[in-house]
Every structure is written in C-alpha cells, then in structure tokens.
Amino acid sequence: MRGPLYVLSILTVIFAFLSVYAGGASLFLEGISTALWTLLETTPLILVAFFVVGQMEEAINAEKMNAMLDKHDGFRAVVIVALLGGAFPGPPYTYYPFLARLSDKRMPVYLYFTFLAGKQTYDVTRLPMEVSLIFPHIALIRNLITLPMPIFMAFIYRVVFGRKDTVEFFKGFIGGGDA
Amino acid sequence: MLLPTLVFAAVGIGVFIFNARKEDGRHWRASEDGMRFLLKMLPIVLIAFLLAGFVEVLIPEAFVRDWLSEEAGMRGIFIGTIGGMFMVIGPYAAFPIIASIYVAGGGLGTVVSLIGGWSMMGFHRIPFESGFLGFRFSLIRLSVTFPFVILSGTIAHMIDVFIL
Incomplete structure (x- = not known):
C-alpha cells in the first residue's frame, strides 16, 4: 500500500x-x-462505493466460487466463470492466491484465463469507482464495448489449450518453483 | 452524480439485506470493513484527486489535441493502451487521472483504451500474477489481451466519431 x-x-x-x-x-x-x-x-458516491465494496466482499467468498466452478463445463462454464471473475471481490493479492489454491482441481486451463478476463473486465467492486470517478456515460460505453470480450478471449484460450487442465499446465510451478 | 449515487445506494442496500439474512451480524461487519477500507485508502484517494487536478490544468492543449484527442485516432488508442499499462495505481487513483485527461480534451477511444490498458494489462498486477501462476501464464494472457484492448479503443473511437 x-x-x-x-x-x-x-x-x-x-x-x-x-x-x-x-x-x-x-x-x-x-x-x-x-x-x-x-x-x-x-464524495457521496465514494462513500456509497466503499459501502458496496464491503458488502460485496462479504456476500461472495472463495468457498461459494469454488462450489460453482465445480458444477459447470463448456460455453455455460465460460459465461459463468467470466461473471464469477467479475463478481469476485478484492485486489490481486486475493484472487491470484485463490486461483493458485484451485490449481490442483484439474480445471480446464482456459477457464483460468477466462476468470481473469472477467475479473479485469467486469469487476463489480471497481464499477462503483468507475461510475463515480469517471463520467457515467464513459463508464457505460466502456462496459458495453468490453462486455463480450472475455467470451471471445475464452474462445481463443479454448482453441489454444483445448482440454488441457491446470495440473498439467502448472506442472512444476505452483508449489514447486518455476519450471 | 446524483443518479449513480442513488443506483449504488440501492445496490448497497440490496446486498446489505442479502447479508443480513444470515443473522450473524455479517452485514454490520461488511459495513465496517467497507469504511475501514475507505479510511485505509483515503490518503491515496486524496492525493490522487490532487494529482488529477494538477494534470487537468497542466496538460498542454496541443499535446491533447495531437496525441490523445478524437483527431489523434489510432495514435491516441496506442498511447492510451501503453499509458494505461504503466499506470501502476488503484482505481481510486487511476479514474480521476483518466477523467482529467478526458476533461482536457482526450478522445473517447483514448480514454477507453487507457482504462483497458490499466485494468486488463496493468503492470502492477504482473508481480502477483507471475508470482502465483508463473511468467508463462502472464505472457500468454497479455498477448491475447492486447489486441482486445486496441479493439475496444477503436470501437470507442468510431462511436466518438460517428455517433456522439
């Protein structure tokens, strides 16, 4: 900080x-x-924004995310994972450890990239800041333009990595140093 | 600012009620956490606003017109993307600065690519990402993301030119 x-x-x-x-x-x-x-x-919007961030962090936690990720696959998984990424609260030192922690679950690796694309595009905890600190019409246009992008990115990752899973992809890295 | 404030107040109240259903006091804890987070971030928020104020009055009009405005076209989009990547700061600091560039005459394409470069490719996340998931992961993600940031800036530029 x-x-x-x-x-x-x-x-x-x-x-x-x-x-x-x-x-x-x-x-x-x-x-x-x-x-x-x-x-x-x-100032009023900043106060409200931080209130929303606090509530969102309490409403969505790593356990709930984990349970949802276990259930889905395919295109539906892409959409759900991108949205979950956007809904996952917190700064990089919360969601990267979360992904690292899930790496032994044998998830398709393209979903990892999709989660991050969703987080960085839709981030709901950032949205109040974006609307309050930037002009609302710019925030609206920016969000509308980038709305489908995590899905397109997921398609590219899926073509590149196919069904390769996280254990295979991160072999020798997570928990074992950079291979 | 009134409308977004009311909208987010409604969202906040909705999630507050959702959290209150558990009846274990987590809704109050969440409110305290939010305010504690604000207090923690307050120095950065205040300094970021101050910096944004100076940026707004200092950016030479000629620079904005030639490099960042609607007329700058693709040049503004590329500069916005690269500039966004180098903005190694949080949203409470980045957005006021980006807004000040828009007020100074920056084009919509430049502003959208600035936000995209910062939010999707910001160098401030790379140490965390490569630390937890490896440099290979970061490199692949950045390579795939870059064209999309340029594309979003280009679409915004076209909206700016043809619609707004």
Whole structure:
C-alpha cells in the first residue's frame, strides 16, 4: 500500500512544482481548486462505493466460487466463470492466491484465463469507482464495448489449450518453483 | 452524480439485506470493513484527486489535441493502451487521472483504451500474477489481451466519431 502512495505523492509534488513553473501561483491554485471541487462533487458516491465494496466482499467468498466452478463445463462454464471473475471481490493479492489454491482441481486451463478476463473486465467492486470517478456515460460505453470480450478471449484460450487442465499446465510451478 | 449515487445506494442496500439474512451480524461487519477500507485508502484517494487536478490544468492543449484527442485516432488508442499499462495505481487513483485527461480534451477511444490498458494489462498486477501462476501464464494472457484492448479503443473511437 505504501509503494503506490509514495509514487503518487512524488508525482503530485512534481506536478505541483510544474504548475508553479508553468503558470505561477494562479495555475497552482487552479489545480488545487479543480481537485477540491471534483472531490466535493464525488464524495457521496465514494462513500456509497466503499459501502458496496464491503458488502460485496462479504456476500461472495472463495468457498461459494469454488462450489460453482465445480458444477459447470463448456460455453455455460465460460459465461459463468467470466461473471464469477467479475463478481469476485478484492485486489490481486486475493484472487491470484485463490486461483493458485484451485490449481490442483484439474480445471480446464482456459477457464483460468477466462476468470481473469472477467475479473479485469467486469469487476463489480471497481464499477462503483468507475461510475463515480469517471463520467457515467464513459463508464457505460466502456462496459458495453468490453462486455463480450472475455467470451471471445475464452474462445481463443479454448482453441489454444483445448482440454488441457491446470495440473498439467502448472506442472512444476505452483508449489514447486518455476519450471 | 446524483443518479449513480442513488443506483449504488440501492445496490448497497440490496446486498446489505442479502447479508443480513444470515443473522450473524455479517452485514454490520461488511459495513465496517467497507469504511475501514475507505479510511485505509483515503490518503491515496486524496492525493490522487490532487494529482488529477494538477494534470487537468497542466496538460498542454496541443499535446491533447495531437496525441490523445478524437483527431489523434489510432495514435491516441496506442498511447492510451501503453499509458494505461504503466499506470501502476488503484482505481481510486487511476479514474480521476483518466477523467482529467478526458476533461482536457482526450478522445473517447483514448480514454477507453487507457482504462483497458490499466485494468486488463496493468503492470502492477504482473508481480502477483507471475508470482502465483508463473511468467508463462502472464505472457500468454497479455498477448491475447492486447489486441482486445486496441479493439475496444477503436470501437470507442468510431462511436466518438460517428455517433456522439
């Protein structure tokens, strides 16, 4: 958490100096007032967004996901896995360990890629942030355009890997170092 | 902002009621977790807004017009995709910056490819991904994803040019 904070802080200081250099104190103050207005405008939605994130994390957990993944195969599995990926809450250090933990279940490897494509495209915990921090119409267009993409990606992964399962794919890596 | 706030408040209340059915206090725990998460992220949120404010007033109009605007076409889409990959920050930091680029005149194609590059190919996830699933997995995923990010930016650009 501290890494991004330091990087952002350094960048902010650099940009603050640049604003003074480029336009004097007035441009610096304009930058601050722009930031404050945007923050003020989006504060209610940010509060609600974090409330939703907390509730989603409680509603969908690794055990429920695991149970659903065990049940399905084929095109239906692709759609379900992509949606599950989008519904799976949390940052990378929650869903990558989850996938690594499932690797001995002999799941088709293309579903792993599909899960991540779904997570990175549909991420429901990111959606409130996207709508609140970016303009809603852009969020809508972006989501509509990318809606079918995880399914197309899954098709490519399926063609490439066929029925190859996770045990075969990750042989010698997970739990045994990079082969 | 009122409509999205109301929509997400409704979603939040819905999931809150869903969690409350278990009657083990998990709905309150989830609310506390959400607010704790917000407090944890607050420094990043505030700094990201500040940075976004400076970006908005600093980006030269000529640069936006030539490299990121609707007129930049495919150039803006490629720059957006690559730029998004290098934005090694969370959504609360990335979105205000992307929004500031749009306000400064960035094209829809550029903005959509920025979001795609950041969300689907961001380098900040690679250490986790390659650590848990291997470099081969990351390389395959990035190779398949790249054309789709470019495609989504191109479709957005066409919407920008022909519809909006």
